[in-house]
Amino acid sequence: MRIVPARDGGLARLRLVGGELSAHAARAVAHAARTCGSGVIEVTNRANLQLRGIRDDAHATLVEIACDAGLGPAAASGDDIRNVMLSPLASERTRALAARIVEALQADAALHALSPKFALQLDGGERLAMLGHPHDLWLAAIDDGARYAFGLAGTMPRSAADAPASGAIARGDVVAFVTTVLRRFLALATPEEHRMRDLLARVGVAHFLDALNFDTDVTHWRRAPADASLRLGAHEEPQRATWYAGAQTPLGRLDAATLDALADLADSFAARHGDGRLVMTPWQSVLLPGIGAHNARAAREALQRLRALGLATDPHDPFARLIACAGSAGCAKSRADTKADAHRLAPLLPAHDAANVHLSGCERSCAAAHPVAVTLLARAPGHYDLYRGERIVACNLTIEEAAERLARSHADA
Ligand code: SF4
Known part of the structure; x- marks a missing residue:
């Protein structure tokens, strides 16, 4: 687990697969922030968490708390490779595929040499998705999820002016394709080339793709627009017959007491009481998903409780x-x-x-x-x-x- 020095003490990054955090794990993070650091918790723009002000003598305790809460990597050197961004509203099917990708990346020790900044995106076509972050490799569901379009060192194409997808692969081949792409990156990159864009600037996309097998019939595909305002407010999750409530953490920061309170809210509003989870978003905001079946009133009540905790729920709030x-x-x-x-x-x-x-x-x-x-x-x-x-x-x-x-x-x- 990465703890880097900063002006206000150690900065610990906790990677959350797809931004998900169970209420139980959220309480563990709040406890770690209190006992090991300054109590300041940040939601990052990759939907992970950071704890600030970690004391030098508290690193081992922090790692132990995080691992006990299920937030540690499968292999000690595989922590950074868990950088797979999903929509906060990703379906179980997309989350399952992302989990398989993360598992395969962690199991492949050769890939642990990738830069901590090397980043992947797996898109299921959701209406709430971060489409502005460039990724070293992105994959987007097409043909009702039977295939995934992909591209390197950029964002998904949204208009005719954007660079098209490089190709497409069958869903069943996604995990093997991702590991092949990353291994090829490591084989071709010089020690100074940490990101895909650095390598492609020297060798060109065509040369990189030369050794890979994929379909090429996706040059006209464009990603449907997403709506970032859906991260805020109460909305239905139609495919799950539940609601969610979303709110913005002021300047991406929470204190331990607020994270504890969010965990309590997640548990009390979950469709099955005590089964709560939070989803962090790349806008440094948080969603309370899985609110009772078709229960708009409960979602609005959750929203009021989020406001009472000092989170912003209206897009016009500063x-x-x-x-x-x-x-x-x-x-x-x-x-x-x-x-x-x-x-x-x-x-x-x-x-x-x-x-x-x-x-x-x-x-x-x-x-x-x-x-x-x-x-x-x-x-x-x-x-x-x-x-x-x-x-x-x-x-x-x-x-x-x-x-x-x-x-x-x-x-x-
Ligand atoms: S953008 Fe801000 S946090 Fe990042 S290096 Fe510059 S001053 Fe530091």
Whole structure:
């Protein structure tokens, strides 16, 4: 299990397959955060969890708690390879396939040499899915799940302008195909090439695909649009005849007491009492799935309880629209305290604007792997350059000046 040093102590990453966390495991994570670290828990933009402020003398205890809760890897060196992103609404069928992929990757010791950042996506065509994160290898269900289209070093094509899928394979061949692709990557990549895009820039896609068997009749396939707003609010899960309630953690953070309370909520609203689970999402939010059969009222009640815990449930809530990296309190590279500045910016954001705003302490943009409408890139403590997409529109603004700028452009729009 990876515990890396950060400005505020050890940073422990807990990988959740498909973002899923049982209520029991959530309580164990809350306990670990309290006893081994500062109590701060983060939901990452890969739907994993991070615990901050882990003391040097608490690493072994943390690993023991996580493993006892079923959150450890099958092989000690296979922790990082569990990077398979799913939709938070992935079906049991998709989750079962992802579990088989993760199992095969962990069982193949040669693949443990992959970079911790090497990332896979398995898409079942769900209406809520993160389509903006590039992945080293993505696979998307087509033909009612009988086959999977795939692509390398990018995102699924959504419009005619996007690069098409590289090919397709039968569902039964997915696990073997994934391991073959990753082994080929390791065989061809130089020690400096950690990601698929690095390798393809040198050898080209055609050469990489040369040695693989797949169908090529998917150049016209495009991924149907998804709706990120479905991560918030109460919605039906039609294929399961249940409901879910979704809410945003403010700036991706929870404290241990809130995670305990979420676990209690998951248990009390689960269709079978005590069988609760949470699903973390790549928007750093959380879903309470499996709420009683056809029970919209229970889902709305769950939503109220999530609001009472301080989570945002409306897409217009400032904390549903703001993301910020660890900032100077947690990262030595940061030029500003982005989290504290985001808290100052929240009440100043124009109401009824749905544009997302990202505060980044440096150019690495850890908090946003997907394009964000507005970025405030730190220059110095409390001062930011304002970008719309990739275009810089103002320099060296205070938080109040940035808020004024955003309000003005919202009024002009
Ligand atoms: S974006 Fe930069 S400052 Fe922020 S956490 Fe990442 S490396 Fe640190």
